[in-house]
Amino acid sequence: MKAKCKECGADIEVPDDALPGEIVSCPDCGLEYEVVSITHGKVELKLAEDVGEDWGE
């Protein structure tokens, strides 16, 4: 599946087995997106959250 980067317009390849909540990156500008939904082979993305101060182990 493919989606367009809102920042630079490049194609973002989304794996077929992607799940909502997963992060994909634009191969050109590096912007991160979160998968919102996948329906009938169409993928909806939103900008991923920035790293939080309390993130990680």
Next chain:
Amino acid sequence: MAEVTIIFDRLRWEEKVLYEKGRELGLNVSLEDIKDRPLDITKQGTVDGIAEVVLQRTISHYRGLYYSAILESMGHTVINSFIASLLCGNKLLTTLLLAKNGIPTPKTSVAFSMDSAIKEMEQMGFPVVLKPIVGSWGRMIARVNDHEQAESILETRELLTDPQQQIYYLQEYVKRPPRDIRGIVINGKVFTTIYRYQPDDDWRTNIARGGKAGVLKADSELEELMIKSAQVVGAKVVGVDAMETDEGYVIHEVNNNLEFKGATEASQKDIAKEIMGYIKEIVRK
């Protein structure tokens, strides 16, 4: 109806693998993004659409912590529990418990003002490691080498708006090889252990900071310390961090929300399957 729900806020490699392994083990697993799931905390009874058994896997410490408190209050079983997450997520509270239970841990002081922190560091002897009491991926951990550095780092910390940044957790700088040890403890057993080697340009060993994982077969002394460390914080699935010193092992962290991609690759052990196997035991009890 799902038998176990993995709650998350960012679906990392770990959550995806846990989900897949759970299904392979025959568990009915659901995923719940808690960013999109507000809860009425005055309502009683378990939450619709969330299984009775919950595996807490948020990347944000506070989201996971408070979501666990709510779900437990409503009758869900959460792994790791709210109290375990609270104790592990706070270095000050973890150190108190390790020390109280006779588990060797680096000498640590806590100071409550900049002036007293500098005096305490001088007393301890430089270098001293300054850590935020709540923090992760080695962020804002500083090796303070002398008085001048202490002043400049603490002056910066004083300007931060989070009041927890003015609670100064000061730890002796432990002389160790350029590595530390991570043990994965699941339900009271050490499942695997790895070395974490510091990168060439950093003294910290966090895999998230470029540390590299390597194979290690732990001895029984280390395994016992790791099991005891997990036990005193009440955690069922944890990463226990240890260092090798001339006087023996010291335990310096217990991580309740472990990342295990590097450990899986280095150890060639199926950590996700082991975790979900334990979850299955709880579900089928």
